Amino acid sequence: MRIQDHRAFDEPEINLVPLIDVILVLIIFFVVTTTFDARSVLKLQLPQATGEANDASQSLSVLVNADGRYFVDDREVLRDDLESLKSTLAEVAGDDRDRPVLLRADARTPHQAVVTAYDALGQLGFKRVMIATAPQAATPPSAPGTPP
Template sequence: MKLGSGRVPDEPEINLVSLIDVVFCLIIFLVVTTTFDHRSALKIVLPTTQSSAEVEAAEPLTILVDADGRFFIGSNEVLKRDATSLREAIARVAGSDRERPVVVRADARADTQALITAMDALGQLGFTRISIATTPEARP
């Protein structure tokens, strides 16, 4: 004999109200914390000129570091490997132009200290536009 209350068993249901609240809070958090472009807030009109002088891009100063740790500025080799000699050679070639871009091309097998010496000499001379040349990885 089957005894029962005659009621249909309750089916479980998912309450979506709390899920919607959480998603809404996440959206508000993302909107508030997103950084906006500050330049878009400034509405300025740039002055005009009648002449159209083009700014010539300066040829970058190239410093090469080979696998043995020798330094080359352009095509000229720096005879001594110390930072003082390198700094003097860079100052002689660059002159007073410290805004000139500098490209450091170091051999992958070169000692890290040679690269750091070149970067340190450039920093002590006041160069700020320094980049290190790399090659992209070969894809199969």
Template sequence: MRIRDQRAYDEPGIDLVPLIDVVLVLIVFFVITTTFDVRSTLQLQLPVASPQEPAPARTLNILVNADGRYFVGEREVLHTGVEAVKRAIVKAAGEDRDRPVMLRADARTPYQAVVTVQDALAQLGFRRIAIATAPEPQP
């Protein structure tokens, strides 16, 4: 007579918990290291003027949105004072004072915010400053 073992037989299987952990870590890594395009997140309504020639490729871009918040290059300036704007410009431009600067301010921006950026640029010695505008609508 054959005596059977009363233990239940384990079916082989794949444990998915470690795989899910690895996938979640990779997702977190890619979300943190992804760079976002600042221009796509800011909705600026530029003032209207006659068209000019485009800015050079190595231009330092300074954005001022409708709320008066500043963005130098790819980074937001957290404080609205002249000193904070100057520190952000120095960090983005380094010692290159001949670098052209493109100031992009929303048409609804308070005038003081634009003057603050221009004051910071003048104190740092930047002389090649351009203000971005939208082309006039054609009739």
């Protein structure tokens, strides 16, 4: 009687299922952590003005970056036309038109982008619109008799 050894025919194999599970967990981790850092990507240089600060904790935030792109709270408006901005504002704000709106526009933003944002807010019925500014830099006092 001839007894065959089946161990010689077994080929080693690598089970890929645990590796795929680990890769999917890593992908989910990176996707979730990158969404938390969305606000730090937007670097705005606000125009300077004097005045007192307002509490904007409950306000709707509309950001316009230097390229004229719009961001409503945490959502980016995909196109820069008036209708896209209006639809995004309506989705984020819902029916609350008495909510104050804080418009944050970069100092290098084209003026047309800011006017478009004001136009969209006005057409939707928002009446309490504030514009964010940075405090004006302190200038050293000039000597008496010299022009400022």
